[in-house]
Amino acid sequence: EKARKKGLQTKAEETTLKWYQELQISANQCTQSFEGLNNTKDLQTKKLRMELQKAATIPVSQISSISGSKLKEIFDKIDKLLSGKPVVSGGKSVSASQHPNGLDFVSNKLAEKFVKQGEEEVASHHEAAFPIAVVASGIWELHPKVGDLILAHLHKKCPYAVPHYPPMKDGTSVEEYQKILGYRVEDGGVEAQDSFLKRMSGMIRLYAALIQLRWPYGAKRGPDPHGLNHGWRWLAQMLNMEPLADITATLLFDFLEVCGNALMIQYQTQFWKLILLLQETYLPRIEAVTSEGQAGSVTRLKQFLQSSLRVRNMHPPKGQLSSHFWKS
Amino acid sequence: DGDKTGEEDDKDDKAAQSLLNKLIRSNLVNTTNQVEVLQRDPNSPLYSVKSFEELRLKPQLLQGVYAMGFNRPSKIQENALPMMLAEPPQNLIAQSQSGTGKTAAFVLAMLSHVNPNNKFPQCLCVSPTYELALQTGKVIEQMGQYYSEVKLVYAIRGNKLPRGTQLEEQIVIGTPGTMLDWCLKFKFIDPKKIKVFVLDEADVMIATQGHQDQSLRIQRMLNKQCQMLLFSATFEETVWNFAQRMVPEPNIIKLKREEETLDTIKQYYVLCNSKEEKFMALCNIYGAITIAQAMIFCHTRKTAGWLAGELSREGHQVALLSGEMQVEQRACVIDRFREGKEKVLVTTNVCARGIDVEQVSVVINFDLPVDRDGNPDNETYLHRIGRTGRFGKRGLAINMVDSKFSMNVLTKIQDHFNKKIEKLDTDDLDEIEKISS
Amino acid sequence: VSGGITKTTLTGGSAGSLFTPQSELTAEELKEFENKRFTLGQIPLKPPPAEMLVV
Numbered sequence: 001e002k003a004r005k006k007g008l009q010t011k012a013e014e015t016t017l018k019w020y021q022e023l024q025i026s027a028n029q030c031t032q033s034f035e036g037l038n039n040t041k042d043l044q045t046k047k048l049r050m051e052l053q054k055a056a057t058i059p060v061s062q063i064s065s066i067s068g069s070k071l072k073e074i075f076d077k078i079d080k081l082l083s084g085k086p087v088v089s090g091g092k093s094v095s096a097s098q099h100p101n102g103l104d105f106v107s108n109k110l111a112e113k114f115v116k117q118g119e120e121e122v123a124s125h126h127e128a129a130f131p132i133a134v135v136a137s138g139i140w141e142l143h144p145k146v147g148d149l150i151l152a153h154l155h156k157k158c159p160y161a162v163p164h165y166p167p168m169k170d171g172t173s174v175e176e177y178q179k180i181l182g183y184r185v186e187d188g189g190v191e192a193q194d195s196f197l198k199r200m201s202g203m204i205r206l207y208a209a210l211i212q213l214r215w216p217y218g219a220k221r222g223p224d225p226h227g228l229n230h231g232w233r234w235l236a237q238m239l240n241m242e243p244l245a246d247i248t249a250t251l252l253f254d255f256l257e258v259c260g261n262a263l264m265i266q267y268q269t270q271f272w273k274l275i276l277l278l279q280e281t282y283l284p285r286i287e288a289v290t291s292e293g294q295a296g297s298v299t300r301l302k303q304f305l306q307s308s309l310r311v312r313n314m315h316p317p318k319g320q321l322s323s324h325f326w327k328s
Numbered sequence: 329d330g331d332k333t334g335e336e337d338d339k340d341d342k343a344a345q346s347l348l349n350k351l352i353r354s355n356l357v358n359t360t361n362q363v364e365v366l367q368r369d370p371n372s373p374l375y376s377v378k379s380f381e382e383l384r385l386k387p388q389l390l391q392g393v394y395a396m397g398f399n400r401p402s403k404i405q406e407n408a409l410p411m412m413l414a415e416p417p418q419n420l421i422a423q424s425q426s427g428t429g430k431t432a433a434f435v436l437a438m439l440s441h442v443n444p445n446n447k448f449p450q451c452l453c454v455s456p457t458y459e460l461a462l463q464t465g466k467v468i469e470q471m472g473q474y475y476s477e478v479k480l481v482y483a484i485r486g487n488k489l490p491r492g493t494q495l496e497e498q499i500v501i502g503t504p505g506t507m508l509d510w511c512l513k514f515k516f517i518d519p520k521k522i523k524v525f526v527l528d529e530a531d532v533m534i535a536t537q538g539h540q541d542q543s544l545r546i547q548r549m550l551n552k553q554c555q556m557l558l559f560s561a562t563f564e565e566t567v568w569n570f571a572q573r574m575v576p577e578p579n580i581i582k583l584k585r586e587e588e589t590l591d592t593i594k595q596y597y598v599l600c601n602s603k604e605e606k607f608m609a610l611c612n613i614y615g616a617i618t619i620a621q622a623m624i625f626c627h628t629r630k631t632a633g634w635l636a637g638e639l640s641r642e643g644h645q646v647a648l649l650s651g652e653m654q655v656e657q658r659a660c661v662i663d664r665f666r667e668g669k670e671k672v673l674v675t676t677n678v679c680a681r682g683i684d685v686e687q688v689s690v691v692i693n694f695d696l697p698v699d700r701d702g703n704p705d706n707e708t709y710l711h712r713i714g715r716t717g718r719f720g721k722r723g724l725a726i727n728m729v730d731s732k733f734s735m736n737v738l739t740k741i742q743d744h745f746n747k748k749i750e751k752l753d754t755d756d757l758d759e760i761e762k763i764s765s
Numbered sequence: 766v767s768g769g770i771t772k773t774t775l776t777g778g779s780a781g782s783l784f785t786p787q788s789e790l791t792a793e794e795l796k797e798f799e800n801k802r803f804t805l806g807q808i809p810l811k812p813p814p815a816e817m818l819v820v
């Protein structure tokens with residue numbers, strides 16, 4: 001019988017952390033499995049690795065909101081690759097079954113690539129989250145292992161996506177710790193707060209899009225590969241923890257703007273209870289840790305909550321793919 | 329391939345350049361230089377603000393500012409905003425490169441000075457072209473999204489109003505000719521009631537015949553108490569003379585243009601034997617690194633067209649920007665590119681001269697920039713590849729070399745900047761991956 | 766490639782289900798869902814039961 005916790009916590013619940021760690025462990029195992037392929041000195045194998053990597057990553061970089069048929073083409077290409085069938089890339093045919101660890105290799109590359117696309121592209125262009133997420137969701141449905149790898153990569157780059165606030169351990173250097181928290185650290189120093197927040201926003205927006213989207217051409221028989229129940233979990237876990245200055249307000253806003261509407265439809269009154277708690281009790285806690293010059297993120301969140309509560313509605317996000325899109 | 333037949337020679341159109349740069353930009357430009365402030369009254373205290381809250385804005389406006397995603401004032405805004413919002417109003421001449429937050433600053437000033445209960449024009453803003461006026465209008469609408477009592481009207485050619493109209497909108501934005509007509513000929517606007525007069529992009533303005541004179545004529549109709557604000561990205565003698573005639577007793581703010589540097593950029597070159605090989609190298613690079621958006625420069629229109637075709641065949645979403653396009657078409661291409669509809673922008677050296685590509689993470693010189701005589705064009709190289717600010721975005725530049733001639737150009741560029749350009753073997757995955765980490 | 770690789774079911778119920786059966790909630794969790802308000806720091810991580818969306 002665990003002791004009843006009072007008030008806000010400083011870290012995520014045991015189950016959350018365990019899940020996070022298991023994902024990291026199995027992702028590491030996956031990486032180890034193709035170490036031979038990664039470090040090969042054999043020219044032929046090296047060439048194969050290059051072709052596999054291209055076959056995995058280039059389609060992801062081509063995802064855009066241009067048309068549904070284009071997305072389907074991309075999806076089919078990735079699905080074929082993950083099914084061990086030959087795909088043509090750059091005029092050459094390649095297949096993951098050409099190497100015993102080929103599938104692990106491409107699965108991992110794909111997962112990494114999806115997350116990077118969120119960090120780079122969604123960060124500077126929010127609406128890009130939807131086409132990327134819908135393809136990722138479809139791939140996840142057919143190839144669950146890729147899904148787990150996506151989570152592992154996402155969590156590593158953005159611990160707030162767990163959400164997890166890694167504590168500073170004895171013996172960790174400040175620089176190392178900043179990296180663990182998701183900051184880019186280079187010889188020039190640590191990256192500016194605005195640039196860091198922008199990247200984290202990109203990844204959270206991608207996650208928020210992922211949990212609510214489903215590939216429209218799938219069989220749709222099973223449950224969502226990683227659905228809105230995770231949206232509930234993420235939001236509940238965030239609100240159970242002590243807020244972090246600037247970060248918490250920024251990410252809550254990003255998350256709600258993208259999947260608040262879907263959560264509202266799914267969980268109805270229970271969702272509004274979350275929003276009320278956020279507005280009445282949690283927001284003042286955020287404000288208490290906010291210093292001068294950080295008011296932007298809090299104001300945006302506050303404004304969003306107020307206007308949603310006023311009209312008792314959370315609007316669908318801008319850039320969502322319409323049924324019209326899928327006919328194009 | 330040295331086909332010079334497609335060589336473009338479009339004129340260096342300042343207004344078009346300014347517009348395209350506005351469209352491609354989604355961020356503040358990094359600046360490390362200090363702002364220089366020359367106060368009209370050196371004895372009055374010099375205010376600067378580090379946060380928007382200190383400005384005591386109307387709540388609707390503060391909300392609008394934050395809704396735009398701003399967190400804190402930019403360098404130039406730190407000084408310019410307190411001056412522009414002061415009572416009594418002060419005149420200002422401000423110069424800083426584009427992308428440093430001037431537009432956002434004067435829009436905020438106009439919105440702050442408007443009395444929404446008065447249903448007549450109180451702020452005038454003149455811009456060099458119709459398209460630029462529309463861009464500023466968009467900023468006004470965004471920043472004023474919680475201040476719906478304030479209305480905006482465009483004084484631009486084509487916007488014809490019935491004679492005798494009395495405008496009710498508080499803000500009028502437009503081009504000098506139409507604005508002058510609206511004040512003088514049609515009397516839609518009563519110049520004596522104007523509280524803020526903004527002249528944007530003064531350097532672009534004076535490049536157009538007649539604009540200088542029209543602007544001055546508008547200015548002379550205004551009251552002495554009207555606040556005059558003038559902005560410019562550059563400050564040559566001619567701009568300065570014009571500014572002094574336009575703005576009496578000014579405060580002056582200057583922010584030196586940030587030098588572009590190659591310090592934060594990783595530069596590489598790839599050896600190829602033909603344009604087909606260059607294309608293959610490009611594909612390999614794409615497979616190895618995450619490129620949110622890339623811009624690829626070719627020497628001729630012909631090569632650009634060919635490359636765009638090849639990339640499309642590989643499934644890439646490609647946009648092609650070329651010199652024969654009208655400004656509106658080019659603007660449309662850039663807008664789509666910024667929205668991410670297309671991820672690769674292929675363009676010719678000439679066509680994209682002067683476009684700021686700081687937003688783009690990877691720049692590829694499919695052909696190296698050379699001038700008409702085939703000599704290395706160092707200035708273009710620097711502008712295209714260089715980045716500003718020490719903690720600015722990191723960038724990656726890849727140069728394709730396909731002949732003795734182009735190797736020679738590359739070596740000269742390298743010597744000129746005294747910065748090593750590393751060789752990259754695009755058949756070696758490990759090597760390409762390393763460069764992007 | 767088949768089957769997810771992690772075993773921890775995070776959000777209760779059968780993996781991937783959007784709601785939690787009431788039988789799988791602790792007494793405290795159930796109370797949180799029944800009450801008009803959530804208690805700060807006590808929001809259940811499991812999604813609400815399907816029959817408790819309106820309270």
Ligand SMILES: Nc1ncnc2c1ncn2[C@@H]1O[C@H](COP(=O)(O)OP(=O)(O)O)[C@@H](O)[C@H]1O
Pocket residue numbers: 353354355356357396397398399400401402405424425426427428429430431432433
């Ligand atoms: N204080 C600020 N914080 C963040 N972004 C800003 C700020 N001020 C302006 N921006 C953004 O930076 C870009 C350039 O600003 P702008 O006002 O157009 O500059 P300029 O008029 O000097 O070219 C625009 O995208 C604008 O939205």
